[in-house]
Amino acid sequence: MPDALRVGMAGLGTVGVGVLRLLESNRDLVRARAGRGIEVVAVSARDRSKDRGVDLSRVRWADSLAELASDEDCDIVVELIGGAEGDALDLARAALSQGRGLVTANKALIAHHGLEMARLAEENAAPLKFEAAVAGGIPVVAGLREGAAANAIERIYGILNGTSNYVLSEMEASGADFGDVLADAQAMGYAEADPAFDVDGTDAAHKLAILAAIGFGSRIDFDAVSVSGIAEVRAADIAHARTLGFVIRLVGVADCEDGPEGARLLQRVRPCLVPKQHPLAHVTGPTNAVVAEGDFAGRLLFQGAGAGAGPTASAVVADLIDIARGRTGHPFSLPVDSLVAMERADPGHRVGRDYIRFTVADRPGVLAEITAAMRDAGVSIESLIQQGRAQDGNGVLVAMVTHEGEERCVRHALELLEDSDSLTAAPLVLPILRD
Amino acid sequence: MPDALRVGMAGLGTVGVGVLRLLESNRDLVRARAGRGIEVVAVSARDRSKDRGVDLSRVRWADSLAELASDEDCDIVVELIGGAEGDALDLARAALSQGRGLVTANKALIAHHGLEMARLAEENAAPLKFEAAVAGGIPVVAGLREGAAANAIERIYGILNGTSNYVLSEMEASGADFGDVLADAQAMGYAEADPAFDVDGTDAAHKLAILAAIGFGSRIDFDAVSVSGIAEVRAADIAHARTLGFVIRLVGVADCEDGPEGARLLQRVRPCLVPKQHPLAHVTGPTNAVVAEGDFAGRLLFQGAGAGAGPTASAVVADLIDIARGRTGHPFSLPVDSLVAMERADPGHRVGRDYIRFTVADRPGVLAEITAAMRDAGVSIESLIQQGRAQDGNGVLVAMVTHEGEERCVRHALELLEDSDSLTAAPLVLPILRD
DSSP states (O other), X not given: OOOOEEEEEEOOSHHHHHHHXXXXXTHHHHHHHHTSOEEXXXXXXXXXXXXXXXXXXXXXXXXXXXXXXXXXXXXXXXEOOXXXXXXXXXXXXXXXXXXXXXXEOOHHHHHHHHHHHHHHHHHTTOOXXXXXXXXXXXXXXXXXXXXXXXXXXXXXXXXXXXXXHHHHHHHHHHOOOXXXXXXXHHHHTSSXXXXXXXXTSHHHHXXXXXXXXXXXXXXXXXXXXXXXXXXXXXXXXXXXXXXXXXXXXXXXXXXXXXXXXXOEEEEEXXXXXXXXXXXXXXXXXXXXXXXXXETTTEEEEEEEEOSSHHHHHHHHHHHHHHHHTTOOOOTTSSOGGGSBXXXXXXGGGOEEXXXXXXXXXXXTTHHHHHHHHHHHHTOOEEEEEEEEEOTTSSOEEEEEEEOSEEHHHHHHHHHHTTTOTTEEEEEEEEEBOOO | OOOOEEEEEEOOSHHHHHHHHHHHHTHHHHHHHHTSOEEEEEEEOSOSSOOOSSOOTTSEEOSSHHHHHTOTTOSEEXXXXXXXXXXXXXXXHHHHHTTOEEEEOOHHHHHHHHHHHHHHHHHTTOOEEOGGGSSTTOOHHHIIIIITTTSOXXXXXXXXXXXXXXXXXXXXXXXXXXXXXXXXXXXXXXXOSSOHHHHTSHHHHHHHHXXXXXXXXXXXXXXXXXXXXXXXXXXXXXXHHHHHTEEEEEEEEEEEEOOTTSOEEEEEEEEEEEETTSGGGGOOSSEEEEEEEETTTEEEXXXXXXXXXXXXXXXXXXXXXXXXXXXXXXXXXXXXXXXXXXXXXXXXXXXXXXXXXXXXXXXXXXXHHHHHHHHHHTOOEEEEEEEEEOTTSSOEEEEEEEOSEEHHHHHHHHHHTTTOTTEEEEEEEEEBOOO
């Protein structure tokens, strides 16, 4: 059997400890499947004295990340520090530049610097893998890169953030409002003390940008992802959606649109109304699910735990096994120079249906004003719900679902209503996910 | 760019034509992802004159399968003939023995002869891949072999036959009985003229045996799969299940049980009652879904089209791209000599719940007799439904769901009732899938 693959690990938080536990507990199995051992020979973490419940006696402590990155005894650096910039970025650059492979669970790093990382990897013939960066333990990076490799991918979408999905499905189950459910989720450990990146859609956007780049063979373009989070979704919206046959989920959608000047990319993370019969409607709790639509394979669904020490460690070690076996390939499925810089699509001409919720003053004529604006903008209303007062006592909620129409029409209708003093709060528009 | 991977294809049915169409329509994309072209240079099929709607002008026709297997111009043979024995087996043996790689969609061949094939591949350093043999376009072989490689897999189960699933979900939607729905399915092309292997569970058993061997690192043991099909499921069973909060699905389950003398394997394909909140309950129509439970990754679900020309071609070409890239590895994830010959588990001691449907004579005392047998065998009844007469007028249906108990108790209860003339037909036992 060849020599073991020697790993230097940066970061010993829950995921780092999970990787050590996995390599210990499944040692024989990993060796058999990798064709050689996988050994963590060096680590770097802030606090050396902390008891992490794993045996570190045979592991060398690197005094700095720079030392780890240039450690001749390491074939691969596993980066579990997190963050798009700073230490993680410095380490990744240093490791790849010196020809050391990089395995990372860091979605922010790849979303922001994936192209640079892939280029460094290519120039230095160093493997770069990041299965753990997208959807935790679900092998969706490999599923897209290899499993669906024969397909032109037309659309990738999914539930990419476990915390938001937990919050939305709890709101659905309990009827409680966003703030209360989030506080409970934090108390129970399903949401971080600072849940901003989870509930504002940023985390899902990181993952979506990575998936889109792999699926479409394009240069990663995180800045092009349009993002809205779930903080504006009220219990009343979930109730309205239910009445209309939908649930609400935070969905990231990447579309590859054909246009006269080549393909254009549209990437959006938004709370959506999902038809109850759609596979994503049944995804509850802190679960992730990704759908890729291929021109030959059809609709492929990958679902599982999107976070947590065990699932993330499973993905990190799957990458290490691939590297140990020599199964590397291009990080984004194509050589860097073949990755296309896709134009951004203008969503205005896209055809779809929307749920629109208005908070309005409780007085005659308001509904006439709204429906007139819809008519003037060419928006056709399929159904309308007016139910009770807004929770804060500051108006009445009116919700509607539009017929299929161009998105710019809805945008125009809202512009017409922008200065109306009938609206006591900004309207909320939630797209309806295509079935 | 290196030379193209040269393929000889045996069989030009719908899947073969699908592969040719895919390679034509996604030529550039496949070349980019494979790092080289993939060219079908020779074919062998029964009827040379038939118009298949694809251009075969630049493809050589092999006069025999033996000629194809020994064609020095082919790197890889794609076997799309089907059947566990005969031509397909001869071709596979001949190709691998001569060091030619084999890509096959033939589940029967791999289920029956997978170990021999893997050994031949190993001895002759020839790649062997069969993603298309399991669950059509869903990359579940790769998902288990590579994506979940870091995990000890404890359980693999799923909906592995699209025809049965279509029939059962149509029975559910329409309330019609098995025979009527099957006839419709045949008329609509969702079921073959001879649907025996689909509805009797054999096809699902082939796939289950392959998945179990990969997941557990065991020697494939198709003969050990216990199989029952869906022909005995009546509309009344589906109605009863619905009342109790379940749907009925044909589910293949492979369990790796720890025992005092090592791990034991239990493989069964049976119609099961699936709780309505379980992901498999939402799988309708001709769809496949596979769940793998890993010790670190948790529950992974892979779902998609389980058959059809496009999805199957997608899987065949994914295998070809992997081979073109040099990503081969062991067909069953481990070297053949490391694959364990697992003992077969005795299901009798397993704990679970069952749905049991009796067809009984319409006279006093029958229920007392049945419930007494249950009591004597130690089976505890959780709920009981007695609803109307059997469809054929030949008795009354009594259905019950048991509390958790050992399987051998239910078996014993049925033995106690075996000679009873209160039962006018054999009882049907459907296990309840663990949530």
